[in-house]
Amino acid sequence: MSATDKVWTAGLVVIGDEILSGRTHDKNIAQVASWLQVQGIRLSEVRVVPDVEARIAEAVNALREAYDYLFTTGGIGPTHDDITVDAVARALCVPVVIHPEARAMLERYYASRDMTLTEARLRMARVPEGAELIPNRMSGAPGIKLGNLHLMAGVPHITAGMLDALTGTLEGGAPLLSETVGCWTAESEVADILREVEKAHENCQIGSYPFFRDGKVGANFVVRSTAADDLASCIDTLCEALGEAGVDFTPGGI
Amino acid sequence: MSATDKVWTAGLVVIGDEILSGRTHDKNIAQVASWLQVQGIRLSEVRVVPDVEARIAEAVNALREAYDYLFTTGGIGPTHDDITVDAVARALCVPVVIHPEARAMLERYYASRDMTLTEARLRMARVPEGAELIPNRMSGAPGIKLGNLHLMAGVPHITAGMLDALTGTLEGGAPLLSETVGCWTAESEVADILREVEKAHENCQIGSYPFFRDGKVGANFVVRSTAADDLASCIDTLCEALGEAGVDFTPGGI
Numbered sequence: 001m002s003a004t005d006k007v008w009t010a011g012l013v014v015i016g017d018e019i020l021s022g023r024t025h026d027k028n029i030a031q032v033a034s035w036l037q038v039q040g041i042r043l044s045e046v047r048v049v050p051d052v053e054a055r056i057a058e059a060v061n062a063l064r065e066a067y068d069y070l071f072t073t074g075g076i077g078p079t080h081d082d083i084t085v086d087a088v089a090r091a092l093c094v095p096v097v098i099h100p101e102a103r104a105m106l107e108r109y110y111a112s113r114d115m116t117l118t119e120a121r122l123r124m125a126r127v128p129e130g131a132e133l134i135p136n137r138m139s140g141a142p143g144i145k146l147g148n149l150h151l152m153a154g155v156p157h158i159t160a161g162m163l164d165a166l167t168g169t170l171e172g173g174a175p176l177l178s179e180t181v182g183c184w185t186a187e188s189e190v191a192d193i194l195r196e197v198e199k200a201h202e203n204c205q206i207g208s209y210p211f212f213r214d215g216k217v218g219a220n221f222v223v224r225s226t227a228a229d230d231l232a233s234c235i236d237t238l239c240e241a242l243g244e245a246g247v248d249f250t251p252g253g254i
Numbered sequence: 255m256s257a258t259d260k261v262w263t264a265g266l267v268v269i270g271d272e273i274l275s276g277r278t279h280d281k282n283i284a285q286v287a288s289w290l291q292v293q294g295i296r297l298s299e300v301r302v303v304p305d306v307e308a309r310i311a312e313a314v315n316a317l318r319e320a321y322d323y324l325f326t327t328g329g330i331g332p333t334h335d336d337i338t339v340d341a342v343a344r345a346l347c348v349p350v351v352i353h354p355e356a357r358a359m360l361e362r363y364y365a366s367r368d369m370t371l372t373e374a375r376l377r378m379a380r381v382p383e384g385a386e387l388i389p390n391r392m393s394g395a396p397g398i399k400l401g402n403l404h405l406m407a408g409v410p411h412i413t414a415g416m417l418d419a420l421t422g423t424l425e426g427g428a429p430l431l432s433e434t435v436g437c438w439t440a441e442s443e444v445a446d447i448l449r450e451v452e453k454a455h456e457n458c459q460i461g462s463y464p465f466f467r468d469g470k471v472g473a474n475f476v477v478r479s480t481a482a483d484d485l486a487s488c489i490d491t492l493c494e495a496l497g498e499a500g501v502d503f504t505p506g507g508i
Contacts, residue, residue, distance in 0.1 A: 013439075014300075017459065017478070018459050018476070019283065019284075019287070020285045020287055020296075020297045020298065020299075020300070021287055021288075021291060021297070021430065021432070021478070022285070022286075022287030022288030022289075022290075022291060022297075023432070024282075024284075024463065024474065025281070025283075026280070026283060026284070026417065027279070027285045029273065029276075029279075029280060030273075030276045030278075030279045030280070031276070032276075033273070033274055033275055033276030034276030035274075036274075036276075037275060041441055042274075043274045043275070044274065044304065045274075045301065045302065045304075045309075046268075046273075046274070046300075046301065046302035047299065047300065047301050047302075048283065048299065048300035048301075048389075049299055049407065049418060049460075050298065050299075051461070055299075065415060071433060073376045077441060077442075077462070077464060078441060078442035078445050078447070079441050079442075079445045079462040080346055080445065080448055080449035080460075080462075081448075081459075081460070081461050081462055082462075088478075118442065118443075119446075120443075120445030120446060121442045121445075123445070124442075138466075148436075155464060155465070155466070157466070169303060176275065176440075178275070179276070186376045187331060187333050188332035188333075188372065188374045188378075189372075191332045191333045191334065191372075191374030191375075191377070191391055192373075192374060194333055194334055194335075195334035196334070198334060200496075203270065205305075205335075206334075207270075207271050207272055207305070207335050208331070208333040208335055208336075209278065209322075210331060210409060211409070212392075212409070212411070222272070222277065224275070236260070254313055
């Protein structure tokens with residue numbers, strides 16, 4: 001594999017009792033995943049863990065070593081259940097310090113709103129020693145970058161602002177391209193075709209995603225590859241094979 | 255801790271490249287989490303892994319040992335990318351066999367629709383040796399139960415049918431109760447109150463969930479406990495403290 005073929009990988013730790021209780025439907029997995037695709041980085045694993053320092057530290061340590069990048073969402077706010085910074089500092093064996101620039105950002109933010117920087121709000125300037133900040137246009141509180149770690153907010157539109165600030169700053173590889181073909185046929189009807197077409201195109205993976213809509217079954221077949229030519233050729237072969245089998249298909253998916 | 259105090263725990267492995275690519279927004283984490291709450295079982299960890307046999311097997315082995323129950327979603331359909339059964343068999347070091355009852359179910363299902371049980375469809379009768387079936391009213395293909403493992407479909411409405419079939423069959427403990435109080439105040443304003451109230455009620459956890467809606471910030475505070483009395487008392491104390499601080503709050507949340 002040449003250097004340019006390197007597949008860059010990332011792990012994501014989603015932190016929060018509210019996700020594990022079912023109270024909040026996570027939106028950050030899909031958001032971070034889609035953003036990473038564009039950066040040429042593959043999301044390889046996600047772990048959702050509760051607001052327990054040791055559990056967060058354990059997941060952070062496992063994934064930061066396994067992948068090129070690690071992202072976390074949740075637990076960087078001002079309240080007592082926001083313990084991500086403490087957990088990460090523990091994982092990295094560094095102390096927690098007040099970041100002077102974060103403190104200044106919070107001071108400006110609250111002063112401009114005629115509010116005071118209380119001790120609780122100052123919690124949002126705490127970082128594991130050695131960290132840089134990820135700017136956040138949505139609220140005064142920044143995200144945190146330390147080595148390959150990126151600690152982001154849990155509220156999805158604030159997470160989005162932090163991802164935006166990170167856009168183009170992380171080294172990635174060729175983005176994973178994908179193209180979809182859909183049909184109103186049960187996936188089990190065409191399972192052999194999918195298997196054979198995938199086998200004949202070694203740089204491509206085909207995913208089959210069945211659905212049940214308007215009282216009918218159907219499926220979308222998603223071909224993924226980092227090579228545009230291979231992707232196009234695999235899609236052509238797939239459409240040809242579906243056509244030969246008499247399956248009415250829709251390029252682009254249904 | 256008496257036997258009745260036992261906290262029953264579960265892990266969930268969500269299997270599928272489509273979740274990690276951002277193409278599909280997962281709905282099963284929230285669905286499984288909410289269902290487990292009612293069974294008196296606490297969802298303690300979720301891992302999302304790709305369609306790679308070794309990665310699935312690794313996650314299954316880690317979580318089935320760490321928690322009382324393990325659930326998986328995804329990868330039990332008829333196509334080449336459905337490899338959950340093989341991965342779990344590998345994790346448990348047992349062979350994959352055709353389950354005669356599953357085969358009969360699929361035969362009936364397809365016969366009633368004037369369709370044949372092809373080899374691809376018969377894949378859905380494959381189970382790790384020793385498994386029982388989880389009935390599925392939505393399609394012919396059953397889920398799979400083996401020891402503390404429960405392998406379910408990835409398509410959310412089919413997963414729902416399988417959870418429905420499992421309702422009341424798993425031993426659990428006291429369900430985690432929760433009550434919510436909301437306010438149109440930044441959580442940082444009341445962080446001290448939350449911390450102190452939680453400290454004074456050791457059987458309760460308070461989660462703080464900020465939001466930004468209609469141009470205003472607010473937060474919901476969710477108190478969780480397995481003891482109804484403690485929960486009520488904690489909510490009372492919290493409301494009293496918010497009232498004393500001049501914070502206008504809404505019982506039930508906003």
